[in-house]
Amino acid sequence: MTKTYITTAIPYMNGNPHIGHAVDYCLADVYARYRRACGDEVRLQAGADEHGNKIYQKAMELGLPIEEYVDKNSKVFKDFIGKLGVEYTDYVRTTDKSHEERVQKIWQKLEEHIYKADYEGWYCTGCERYITQKEYDENGGICPDHQKPYEKLQGENYYLRIADFKDRIRQAIETDEMLILPDFRKKEVLRLLEESPDVSISRPTSQLTWGVPVPGDDSQVMYVWIDALSNYLTVIGYPDDDSYEEWWPATAQFVGKDILRFHAIIWPAMLIGLGLPLPKTLVSHGMVLANGQKMSKSIGNVVEPLEVLGKYGQDAFRYFFLRHVDTFADSDFTWEKYDAAYNNELANDLGNLVQRLATLANKNQIVVDGDTRGFSEEYKKLMDAFEFSKAFDCVWDKIQALNKRIDEEKPWSLAKNGEREKLESCLGGLIRDLLQANYELTPFLPEASGKIFEVFSGEIEPPKMPLFPKDR
Ligand code: MSP
Numbered sequence: 001m002t003k004t005y006i007t008t009a010i011p012y013m014n015g016n017p018h019i020g021h022a023v024d025y026c027l028a029d030v031y032a033r034y035r036r037a038c039g040d041e042v043r044l045q046a047g048a049d050e051h052g053n054k055i056y057q058k059a060m061e062l063g064l065p066i067e068e069y070v071d072k073n074s075k076v077f078k079d080f081i082g083k084l085g086v087e088y089t090d091y092v093r094t095t096d097k098s099h100e101e102r103v104q105k106i107w108q109k110l111e112e113h114i115y116k117a118d119y120e121g122w123y124c125t126g127c128e129r130y131i132t133q134k135e136y137d138e139n140g141g142i143c144p145d146h147q148k149p150y151e152k153l154q155g156e157n158y159y160l161r162i163a164d165f166k167d168r169i170r171q172a173i174e175t176d177e178m179l180i181l182p183d184f185r186k187k188e189v190l191r192l193l194e195e196s197p198d199v200s201i202s203r204p205t206s207q208l209t210w211g212v213p214v215p216g217d218d219s220q221v222m223y224v225w226i227d228a229l230s231n232y233l234t235v236i237g238y239p240d241d242d243s244y245e246e247w248w249p250a251t252a253q254f255v256g257k258d259i260l261r262f263h264a265i266i267w268p269a270m271l272i273g274l275g276l277p278l279p280k281t282l283v284s285h286g287m288v289l290a291n292g293q294k295m296s297k298s299i300g301n302v303v304e305p306l307e308v309l310g311k312y313g314q315d316a317f318r319y320f321f322l323r324h325v326d327t328f329a330d331s332d333f334t335w336e337k338y339d340a341a342y343n344n345e346l347a348n349d350l351g352n353l354v355q356r357l358a359t360l361a362n363k364n365q366i367v368v369d370g371d372t373r374g375f376s377e378e379y380k381k382l383m384d385a386f387e388f389s390k391a392f393d394c395v396w397d398k399i400q401a402l403n404k405r406i407d408e409e410k411p412w413s414l415a416k417n418g419e420r421e422k423l424e425s426c427l428g429g430l431i432r433d434l435l436q437a438n439y440e441l442t443p444f445l446p447e448a449s450g451k452i453f454e455v456f457s458g459e460i461e462p463p464k465m466p467l468f469p470k471d472r
Contacts, residue, residue: 012128290334353399395437
C-alpha cells in the first residue's frame with residue numbers, strides 16, 4: 001500500500017482561527033480523502049505553533065499566563081478543524097515535551113552547519129521574520145502587513161549556513177525534485193534563494209524566553225521557524241522512532257503563498273543538513289481577500305470563519321472555499337457571493353436534483369444497484385495536479401448537465417404514459433450518473449455526499465428535510 005504523508009501549516013496560537021487557516025486545512029483534507037479513495041494509506045498532520053514573541057506579547061497584553069493562553073487557543077483550533085470535517089491523523093503542539101526534545105536533537109544534528117556570530121538587523125514580530133536592509137528601505141522601515149515599525153535586533157546568536165545548501169536546493173527546485181506549485185512561484189523562490197543570507201536561528205534570552213532552549217547554551221532560545229518547521233518531522237517520530245522513514249518525504253505540503261519562502265529555503269536547508277529527502281511537492285495556495293482587500297483587524301474587514309460555518313454548515317463552507325476560491329490564485333470572499341453559491345448552486349443545482357430524482361424513483365418504485373464507482377480520467381488528472389477548484393468545476397458541470405437532462409428526458413411523462421421500460425432506463429441512468437458524480441464529490445463534500453449515497457441505496461426515499469434548506 002502506498003503511504004502518503006500530507007501536511008498543513010501550523011497556525012500561530014495568538015488569536016482565533018482565520019479564514020486562511022481553513023483554506024490550508026480544507027485543501028489538505030481534499031487531497032487526503034482523494035488519496036485514500038485511490039487506496040493509499042494516508043497520514044494528515046495538523047498542529048499549533050505556540051512559541052515566539054508574537055504569542056508571548058499577546059498573552060502579556062491580555063494578562064494571561066502564557067501556558068494557559070496557548071492551551072485555550074489550541075483547544076479552539078482543534079475544535080475548529082473538526083467542524084471543517086478535516087480528518088487529520090496527527091496533531092502536534094510545539095510546546096509538547098516530545099516535540100521540544102526532538103527539535104533539540106534536530107538542532108544537534110545540524111551543528112556542523114551552525115555558527116555563532118553577532119547579529120544586527122531588522123525584525124518584524126508580526127511576521128516573525130528577519131528583514132533585509134533592502135526590504136527595510138523599500139518599505140520605509142514599516143511592515144506593510146502589520147503597519148508597525150521594524151524592530152532593530154542586536155546581539156550574539158546562532159546562524160544556519162544557508163550557503164552550504166544553496167546549490168542543492170536550486171537543483172531540487174529546477175528539476176522539480178521538490179515540485180513547487182503553482183509553477184509561476186518557482187522563479188520568485190529561486191530569486192529569494194539567491195539573495196538569501198545565512199539565517200539567524202536563535203535569539204538571546206534577554207530578548208525572547210518563550211521558545212525551545214538551544215541545547216548546550218542557556219543564553220539562547222531557538223528562532224520560532226526552526227521549531228515550527230521541525231513539526232513536520234517530530235510528529236511522525238523523527239529522530240527517535242525509525243517508523244518516520246515509512247512516511248517521509250511528504251507527498252504534499254500545503255502552505256499559503258506568504259510562507260512559501262520559509263518552506264522553500266530554510267526547510268529544505270534543514271532537511272539536506274539532516275541528510276533527509278526533500279518533500280515531493282510544496283503546494284502554495286493564494287490568499288482569501290474580503291471585498292477585494294487583505295483582511296485586517298485595523299481595516300475591520302476580518303471575516304470570522306466560525307460565523308461563516310455557522311450560517312449554512314460544513315458542506316457550504318467547504319463548497320465555497322474549495323470551488324469559488326481558486327486553489328492557487330487570490331480570491332475574494334463576500335457574503336453576497338457566499339449566499340448566492342449556497343442558494344443557486346448547492347440548494348438548486350444539487351439539492352433539488354437529489355430531491356427530484358429520489359421523489360420520482362420512490363413514486364415509481366425504481367431501484368438502482370450499487371455499481372462500483374471510480375474517478376473519471378479528467379478528474380484524476382486535475383486532482384493529481386492539485387487543481388482542486390478545477391476538478392470541482394468539472395464535477396459541477398456534470399451535476400448541471402443532469403439537471404438539463406431531466407428536463408429534456410421528462411421521466412414524469414414516461415411514467416404518465418405507462419412507458420415502464422423507458423422510464424426504468426431513463427431514471428436508472430440519471431441516478432447512476434448522479435451517484436458517479438457524487439463519488440467525485442466525496443473528497444470535497446464528505447457530509448453531503450454520504451447523505452446522497454444513503455438516499456439512493458436500497459429502497460429510495462427522498463430526504464425528509466431538503467439537503468440544503470433555503471429558509472435560514
Ligand atoms: N505559524 C506559521 C506557520 C508555520 S508552518 C511550519 C504561520 N501561521 S499563520 O497563522 O500566520 O498562518 C497559517 C496558514 O494560514 C498559512 O499557510 C497562511 O498562508 C494561511 N493564511 C493566513 N491568512 C490567509 C488568508 N487570508 N488567505 C489564505 N491563507 C492565509 O504562518
